[in-house]
Amino acid sequence: MAAEQARQRRAAPWAPPVLSGDRLEAGLRNLEIDVRRRLDGLLQGNHLGLVPGPGSEAGEARPYQPGDDVRRMDWAVTARMTQPHIRETIADRELETWVGMDLSPSLDFGTAVCAKRDLAICALAAVTHLTRGGGNRIGAVVATGQRTDRYPARGGLAHARGLLRKVAETPLAPEGTRGDLAEVLEALRRPPRRRGLVVVVSDFLGEVNWLRALRGLSTRHELLAVEVLDPRDVELPDVGSVVLADPESGRQREVHTTPLLRKEFAAAAAAHRTEVASALRTVGAGHLVLRTDSDWIADMVRFVMARKRRWSGA
Template structure:
């Protein structure tokens, strides 16, 4: 039996995100992802007026007469949430950790999917696959997703985006919309991401906290990388040290954004303590305009 406190937290997330879906994202989901493709249905003999581009030449050759392929529009789609639960997600300085922000965002995307009668699945990863729930419909399924986002205790601490994408490739048999949610403190996954994009519609969501690139002036401090455990001392009273830190972190972010641009991908950027709905709305509206 699920403890009462757990159910209360799940219910709170459900109420907050359902409001966002109903009042702010209504209609945007379907408009953003309409025209997402067609599926093969059957072949039949060619009829006058059929588009010759639909002729199935293999069947035609075997039958000795022309046959055409028939397709139907996909009425539903599968949505996959690939969520990074590495140790760096527990960081947050603006009334919210990155993991708390990810949980609300994931719930919003999941409720948006089922409201549009789509299936939604979840893969939680660190430097290994922590939990994988296949795509399904229904509120009960989404509540389970929220529970895992809230309470999954990851074994790993690092980040391996390539392994998460490889796992998706092995388990997702049909084309899906994939929201890849991470702070992208990883490298070496560009080639795998390119391969994944050939089959799936991948939407990167970059999660950050402003103090990851902006040190406060508080004197000598000791920083510890939550994923590697490596520690370093920095004198934050030195403007030069603060600028060097900011430049280094901004360079890492810029490299990730440049990789997305090379692949013509448009990431959604969200920041702890700030509204995540507006970036989602802007993304949906841009997608709708391109559809």
């Protein structure tokens, strides 16, 4: 598997760098260069970085456009101009970002160019470098199911690089360790933190028992959910007999990948993805999907540009 992934990495110029062993430091440097080269400057004029949105300070009024939030309607200007107007808001000048990282054993898996864990760290790197500067701060809660590490929100390049290094060096949890995304979200909720941006990075596999905690976060923070997927999370290949293992329970089962089994597996995976997307939509969270077989930076660019068009009224 490792040799196959190395071959695929060489064939895919967009593949994430290796973030383990003696190649960790070089990989983190390459990752920072990739993020800055392809993403830096993408959000010129949008202070809130990945999730540009309304702030708390009143700005200028402009004519209403279909799709605008009616709660931002400026009735005084509307009555004076006899045309619907909304009031723009200006973002706060300092942003505090908190990242909830799910690094449970289910993310130590990958059949394409990298493991889902590597892609999760890439997502953290993008958020870190895009929201850095201007007095902004970033902190993280990282959980593997066996341990939970908290890194306080601070600013500066040294803190950003140190945070990425510490998260990348987080030891893997032993097989059979069950992760708990709801616990990660509760750790972000309590104690209450300054209003800002909360980013949740996970594969969102398993029971959707985290909705209540996420809804609690949405009342105070702007939310972004980064869903990390592998092709084998959504479909089974036609490989005959294969042993399937659940890394978070340790259970194994040998199955034969018949067309009927593959169809049922794909249907169940699609239903779960739909349930996750619906849950994120109900709390107003941005939903970014990254796959181990896709150009993750291109996917992030498309997501950011779609958010920009939505908030600009285009």
